[in-house]
Amino acid sequence: MLAFCGEERCTIDANGRLKLPLQFIDSFLEQDKSGEIILHCLDEGALALYGVATFKEMRYRELQQQDRIANSLLMRRNLRRFGAMSCSETISRQGRITLPESYRKRCALANSSSVVVVGIEIGVEIWNAERWEKELEAISSYEKLRAEAEINSSIERRPLL
Amino acid sequence: MLAFCGEERCTIDANGRLKLPLQFIDSFLEQDKSGEIILHCLDEGALALYGVATFKEMRYRELQQQDRIANSLLMRRNLRRFGAMSCSETISRQGRITLPESYRKRCALANSSSVVVVGIEIGVEIWNAERWEKELEAISSYEKLRAEAEINSSIERRPLL
DNA sequence: GAATATATTGGAATAAAATGGAATTTCATG
């Protein structure tokens, strides 16, 4: 079965907890029997869930360079971004995860609201419903631009616009 | 469990003490059973907490070059900066640390005020709430610029604006 | 140098919140 695919509607309960769709729970448990996952708040305003191994892979290179941190503002900012915007959680025996309050706020995931859980091949993302609509539109209009650019370059002239 | 991650609100008590969130206490104790940590006042106006080993790692390279100190004002200034702006503390049995008055003042961490404690993967930072908002905005606008540049370069033409 | 005043530290009690689980309801399937 294809892991981390599909688009589902779920509700966040009154305490900020989300019951994950079964298929996603299975995909995470397949990766890591303990059910530990990483929550990461994306700059585009959605909450990503990754397996621990997937996330560590993403962060490995930068964390090697500890001696440069003291003298680089950009490095400290990057640590802040990933540190503050990531935390680990464990899928409970009832298939629930608790979303930290600050992440809920930032991603506009209100308690007792309906959200969209999206498979992204290497994990899942939790989106506020309206934001997800906008993101789909953004993806679509970018694809149109790219298609246009591809056509233009194939006939070897500059785009019309 | 992922060490030093997440974003939490805490209050500094009337005596300038901070009760650390449990997850951060655990992360520090895991590194060093004694609970000894280094407080370091950052130039961007926040207070960083590092494990002793982490801090020594950050300072190791520079402190090797003692022979150059006598002939370098910049080096002496750097020693001053790290010397004056760093001190050690021990996490108390109740999970509290006392923040020195001069650091509180410099980092705008007022007594009886609400502050933000941020995991930065290799330690934590304590931020004045408003300053943290500003820092997040700075990080976010940088990311947006980077994203825009990425899109533009991928379709190989200038932005429409 | 002693006594008083002040600040600092540690701890306990109370209040709040998060967690886990069970029960009921809903939905899908045979």
Add this chain to the structure above:
DNA sequence: CATGAAATTCCATTTTATTCCAATATATTC
């Protein structure tokens, strides 16, 4: 229509946070 599975709601328990107070240590004044 009945059965099983899953989702949602609600409640009890445990954990965590906050406040307040006592004890100790430090500083100041006479």
